[in-house]
Amino acid sequence: MKLIAVTTKRQMRDFIRVPQRLFGSHPCYVPPIWLDEANAYTKKANPILRNSDFQLFLLLDDAQKPIGRTIAYIDYTFNKYYQSKIGFFGAFECIDDAEAASLLVRSAEEWLKERGMDAVRGPIHPVAENWGFVLEGNDTPPVYLSPWNPAYYHDFFTTTGYEKVKDLLVYEADMAKGYEIPKRHEDFAERFLARYPGITIRRLDMKHLRDDARAIWEISNTALADNWGYVPLELPVMEDMLKKLKLIVDPDAVWMVEHEGKPVGFCLGFPDINILLKKINGNLLPFGWARLLLGVKKLRDYRLFGLAVDPAWHKRALDALMYIHLYQNLRPKNIRMEANYILEDNLHIKNALERLGMQRTKTYRIYEKPLFK
Structure with missing residues (x-):
């Protein structure tokens, strides 16, 4: 070798x-x-x-x-x-x-x-x-922008001084298998908006994508600042990410929340185009791009990629409002939604997803090793 x-x-x-x-x-x-x-x-x-x-x-x-x-x-x-x-x-x-x-x-x-x-x-x-090696759940294909690997990769690292530094979790809600939001949450949005009349929720504005990219960037850098491993994003990184998603975005899966016109939260979901990439073998040319654009509207597998709330609105269940809104708008499509990734020690989000009836399906593991002993 x-x-x-x-x-x-x-x-x-x-x-x-x-x-x-x-x-x-x-x-x-x-x-x-x-x-x-x-x-x-x-x-x-x-x-x-x-x-x-x-x-x-x-x-x-x-x-x-x-x-x-x-x-x-x-x-x-x-x-x-x-x-x-x-x-x-x-x-x-x-x-x-x-x-x-x-x-x-x-x-x-x-x-x-x-x-x-x-x-x-x-x-x-x-x-x-994407982050981590798949530890649990590597018998199913990955959603877009998430990893897959054979199980034997872990042995290469656990036997050479690497130790777990963090696990990332995945939760799933499959409407085709009967998933529904628990009854107690059905009128939550109505009650929330009555309590906070200055709150509005809207779809991503594709005509002003740069403006919404900036809002998502600003919210992310304040709301996620204390999350393990998070580094404040530079605006071009966020713009690059949304640019990647622009052609596949489903307006029913990306929502912005504003309070009196100021963005205070967002949730970012998208169809799992990995299903289509596999069919076209990753080749957009000569006709793969057409199959991708036509096929994306028929997909029922989605990923909830990001959800963040301005710290001033923490502990008011604004995250639940967005998730419920997402569910209500995607329910007619009978989708499967994968929330991916969730930090293992982010008890607030874990508990919220479990209260909403989502099931844990995968675990990714990140390793670390000191280079000098």
Whole structure:
């Protein structure tokens, strides 16, 4: 086996295609949008990597065929915010071989140590924007912007000094299987709006997307500031995320809450286009884009990606108002909604989802290891 640092276009193509090469025939594998992936690991195209140092590693077998990959990176925005020296790894893929995995992991560790990092944490994927290895629930495909991996990945890390640093949870509500909001919540919205007459709730304004992106950015950076691992987003990162979702957005799944005209909360859901990406094999050309745009309106699988409330409105059940509104507008479509991710120690959100009758279905695990002992 041979490990190389990616420096050429050919090596980059091989790096990008490693997951497909290893798991393309697995029923849970979903390809990315290849047009996006081609330039995603660059400072120019990726707002997270723009503020990072990073190195891509590609592992080849004796026949020079790719059998593994990872990225090591230093997110300077993160370390400045937390006054830390933590390096990250992500985009990890490997055959079921401990020696192969060790070459990838040790190379990432050494690269980070040489640059003064005290610890390594991951997987946190700076391109696919997903966190953790699937620990429970890897027998079902991932929703859009969430990970999937074979179960054996965990052994590569638990046997080499890595320990759990955080679990992320997934909850599900499937209306086709009879899910309904508990009866006691049916008139909640009416009661809430009567109590707070200055509150209005509206759909995302596609004609003024930049304005709503700024509102979501401002709310996120105040409401989520104390969440584990959260780093205040720069506006271009939020704009980039909404730009990715623009073509697939369902107006019934994205809601803004305002109090006397000022945004105070949002919930962001979207159809799970992974179902369609699998059918078109990630290829938008020549006709995949048309199948994607036509097919998205027929999807019944959704992801609740984000929900946040201005701190001034905490403990007033504004989050419940948005979820119930989301449910009432999507109910005619008989959807399955996956709330993904929920921090394991975010008891407020966990308890709220469980009170609303949602069931826990998956767990993702993030690991960390000190680099100096």
